[in-house]
Amino acid sequence: MRTPxxxxxxxxxxxxxxxxxxxxxxxxxxxxLSDMPDGPDRDVLRHDVxxxxxxxxxxxxxxxxxxxESYDDxxxxxxxxxxxxxxxxxPALGNAFESYAVxxxxxxxKRHFRDHMWTLHVPRRVQDLRNRVRFAQHELSGxxxxxxxxxxxxxxxxxxxxxxVRTGLEALESFTALSLDAELPGxxxxxxxxxxxxxxxxxxxxVIDREAVKPRIAALPERERQILYMRFFGDMTQSRIAEQxxxxxxxxxxxxxxxxxxxRDEVLADAA
Numbered sequence: 001m002r003t004p005x006x007x008x009x010x011x012x013x014x015x016x017x018x019x020x021x022x023x024x025x026x027x028x029x030x031x032x033l034s035d036m037p038d039g040p041d042r043d044v045l046r047h048d049v050x051x052x053x054x055x056x057x058x059x060x061x062x063x064x065x066x067x068x069e070s071y072d073d074x075x076x077x078x079x080x081x082x083x084x085x086x087x088x089x090x091p092a093l094g095n096a097f098e099s100y101a102v103x104x105x106x107x108x109x110k111r112h113f114r115d116h117m118w119t120l121h122v123p124r125r126v127q128d129l130r131n132r133v134r135f136a137q138h139e140l141s142g143x144x145x146x147x148x149x150x151x152x153x154x155x156x157x158x159x160x161x162x163x164x165v166r167t168g169l170e171a172l173e174s175f176t177a178l179s180l181d182a183e184l185p186g187x188x189x190x191x192x193x194x195x196x197x198x199x200x201x202x203x204x205x206x207v208i209d210r211e212a213v214k215p216r217i218a219a220l221p222e223r224e225r226q227i228l229y230m231r232f233f234g235d236m237t238q239s240r241i242a243e244q245x246x247x248x249x250x251x252x253x254x255x256x257x258x259x260x261x262x263x264r265d266e267v268l269a270d271a272a
Contacts, residue, residue, distance in 0.1 A: 023056065023098055024052040024053065026097060027091065029045060029048070029049050030049065034090070034092065046087075050079075050082055053097075054082065056082075056105075057101075057105050058075055060078050060102065060106055061074035061075045061077070061078040061109060062074075063106075064109055064113070067113065074109060077109050078105050078108065078109055080108060081104050081105035081106075084104055085100055085104040086101075126167060126171045129160070129167050129168035129171060131168075132158045133154055133160070133165055134172060136154045136157045136158040137154060139157065140154065151166060151169075209267075213267055216262075216263050216266050223255075224255055224259050226245075227245070227252060227255055228256065230244070231256060238253055
């Protein structure tokens with residue numbers, strides 16, 4: 001059975017008009033809470049105050065529908081923010097509870113999105129730009145028909161620079177990420193994002209090695225340079241090289257082996 005201090009709160013409004021039409025008159029309950037010591041009676045009254053303001057928390061959660069999070073989860077986050085507001089509210093300051101609770105609950109929901117819903121880490125400043133751009137787009141869409149608002153129009157409406165608007169628009173695309181297995185738009189053959197990813201070009205290593213060995217080749221005697229050029233750039237066989245230079249194929253083989261070992265040792269020594 002309830003104690004006298006925990007009687008159900010009456011949602012009937014006091015003489016002061018509240019921003020929310022069905023806001024309960026909990027001024028007396030908050031005054032009691034501030035004077036009551038910790039204990040079962042205070043816990044029951046605190047629970048009743050929270051329960052009385054839950055409709056407001058649900059409405060605030062409803063403002064964030066269709067943003068990638070379920071409404072039930074948003075209601076739970078809003079309820080957590082409401083509990084914080086009830087625990088931290090000081091009626092002695094003279095402010096109405098809703099004027100403190102609304103930003104507290106809204107901040108808790110926004111913090112939930114920032115900490116748990118963003119796929120990519122986005123700085124707070126960029127998140128703020130994203131929100132301002134999104135709100136401006138929504139408001140301008142009601143006045144512009146047949147096309148999307150331009151960057152310049154959004155910038156003027158949101159009091160931002162066009163560069164800031166572009167940053168906000170980019171952040172709008174960072175809220176969620178597509179799977180690499182997602183099919184590309186307009187693709188009828190199952191072509192996915194992973195198929196469009198590039199890979200390291202193994203020829204880059206060849207370029208690096210070629211640049212490293214170039215000055216060493218230039219320092220070789222002319223005949224050795226000519227043999228290496230004919231073998232590796234002219235794709236000539238050792239027999240043809242030997243025939244063209246008038247030397248034996250075995251001698252060509254020894255020169256190629258000796259030059260390659262020399263070049264490798266010199267390049268490795270430079271790297272060390």
